[in-house]
Amino acid sequence: MRTGGVNEPKIAQNSMAQKKSLRIGVIGCGFMGRAHSNAYRRVSNFFDLSHEPVLQAACARDKSAALAFADRWGYASIETDWRKLVERGDIDAVDICVPSNLHCEIAVACAEAGKIVLCEKPLAMNFTEGETMCAAVEKAGVPNMVWYNYRRVPAVTMAKQLIDEGKLGRIFHYRANFLQDWTIAADLPQGGTALWRLDAAAAGSGVTGDLLAHCIDTALWLNGPMQDVSAMTETFVKERKHNLTGKVEAVGIDDACSFLCHFANGSLGLFESTRYARGHKALYTFEINGEHASLKWDLHDLHRLEYFDHRDEGRLRGWRSIHVSDHGGGQPYMDKWWVPGLQIGYEHSFVHQVADFLEALAQGQAAQPDFRTALATQRVCDSILASAQRRQWVMI
Numbered sequence: 001m002r003t004g005g006v007n008e009p010k011i012a013q014n015s016m017a018q019k020k021s022l023r024i025g026v027i028g029c030g031f032m033g034r035a036h037s038n039a040y041r042r043v044s045n046f047f048d049l050s051h052e053p054v055l056q057a058a059c060a061r062d063k064s065a066a067l068a069f070a071d072r073w074g075y076a077s078i079e080t081d082w083r084k085l086v087e088r089g090d091i092d093a094v095d096i097c098v099p100s101n102l103h104c105e106i107a108v109a110c111a112e113a114g115k116i117v118l119c120e121k122p123l124a125m126n127f128t129e130g131e132t133m134c135a136a137v138e139k140a141g142v143p144n145m146v147w148y149n150y151r152r153v154p155a156v157t158m159a160k161q162l163i164d165e166g167k168l169g170r171i172f173h174y175r176a177n178f179l180q181d182w183t184i185a186a187d188l189p190q191g192g193t194a195l196w197r198l199d200a201a202a203a204g205s206g207v208t209g210d211l212l213a214h215c216i217d218t219a220l221w222l223n224g225p226m227q228d229v230s231a232m233t234e235t236f237v238k239e240r241k242h243n244l245t246g247k248v249e250a251v252g253i254d255d256a257c258s259f260l261c262h263f264a265n266g267s268l269g270l271f272e273s274t275r276y277a278r279g280h281k282a283l284y285t286f287e288i289n290g291e292h293a294s295l296k297w298d299l300h301d302l303h304r305l306e307y308f309d310h311r312d313e314g315r316l317r318g319w320r321s322i323h324v325s326d327h328g329g330g331q332p333y334m335d336k337w338w339v340p341g342l343q344i345g346y347e348h349s350f351v352h353q354v355a356d357f358l359e360a361l362a363q364g365q366a367a368q369p370d371f372r373t374a375l376a377t378q379r380v381c382d383s384i385l386a387s388a389q390r391r392q393w394v395m396i
């Protein structure tokens with residue numbers, strides 16, 4: 001690559017001058033810390049935006065872990081106490097990538113410090129905490145967003161477009177699953193990195209808040225509000241050693257959860273999630289059946305949208321498997337990437353979400369889902385757990 005050409009520095013300065021810096025402080029350097037950092041680094045290479053994310057600070061409790069993370073991803077500095085990061089004058093936006101029990105306290109502190117807040121899902125441990133978070137960001141008037149990233153998988157975004165255009169007609173059924181198999185071993189401990197998901201004190205709930213929350217956010221987005229739920233949950237392994245205390249402790253999370261619901265549009269919902277479906281790693285699927293057409297999607301094959309339209313000419317009628325990679329036909333997001341036919345993956349959903357957030361910020365709008373929108377999913381999760389506990393239908 002040629003460097004030092006006469007015009008090059010000038011071009012670089014001009015393009016930088018047009019962009020506003022958005023200085024990011026990320027709290028939590030695990031799975032989502034990586035996914036988001038990757039998105040911040042790549043977004044300006046592929047999207048034309050007026051804001052440029054600047055990786056200003058990374059926070060982990062362990063100094064060497066924070067330094068290693070900052071070095072790998074290019075953060076300018078580190079903190080080992082999230083409160084210090086939130087107080088810093090050189091941070092515009094705080095990205096909360098820690099377990100759910102910390103979301104509320106950090107988000108409220110960010111709002112009080114006037115920071116933009118990006119928060120991982122689920123919004124909170126429960127509805128009450130979520131409401132506190134909404135009130136804090138609304139009082140402070142700070143932009144906010146929750147990372148329900150599956151909305152930004154192009155095939156899922158396209159499903160939304162097709163439904164909004166009325167292609168399916170009246171919706172009868174919404175069906176979704178999120179199946180995994182990684183917690184079947186009874187000697188797997190609870191607590192600590194990633195395993196905090198098995199500890200109710202850190203996670204709030206099990207598969208309901210972790211996996212079904214994604215299915216619910218997508219469902220509310222695609223098919224509108226739910227009215228009531230009837231749920232069952234099960235904890236298959238009742239006791240596990242706790243990584244932090246070293247003692248065998250009761251497991252308080254739901255290992256599996258299934259629920260039925262009525263949507264306000266009259267359709268029926270059926271949802272299942274478990275971490276005990278041997279062979280399935282992250283099988284998030286949904287299928288929607290309407291009067292004229294049906295569609296289905298599968299995270300394991302995320303660039304495809306399956307579509308059946310009863311109005312097709314009879315001899316050719318059948319399920320189409322649409323490879324959502326052809327922006328020439330108007331398929332979402334794909335004009336930002338490669339040539340038609342070349343697919344993208346999981347990490348791109350986060351790039352898209354950052355891009356949409358920065359676009360909304362430039363226009364003074366709320367990027368979706370914001371805290372208030374994500375609170376609806378929290379309300380459904382709380383209702384599911386209440387229904388399972390009471391063995392009754394619960395109104396939402």
Ligand SMILES: NC(=O)c1ccc[n+]([C@@H]2O[C@H](COP(=O)([O-])OP(=O)(O)OC[C@H]3O[C@@H](n4cnc5c(N)ncnc54)[C@H](O)[C@@H]3O)[C@@H](O)[C@H]2O)c1
Pocket residue numbers: 027028029030031032033059060061082096097098099100102120121122147148149192193194195196210
């Ligand atoms: N959008 C998605 O698809 C998706 C996927 C996975 C996780 N998540 C959500 O992201 C959040 C984080 O999950 P993860 O998978 O990244 O977990 P993880 O265990 O990989 O990482 C969490 C990190 O937070 C750190 N941490 C804990 N307490 C801290 C504190 N006080 N200060 C600083 N760091 C602290 C841990 O050391 C760990 O490195 C959760 O809310 C989870 O539900 C969302």
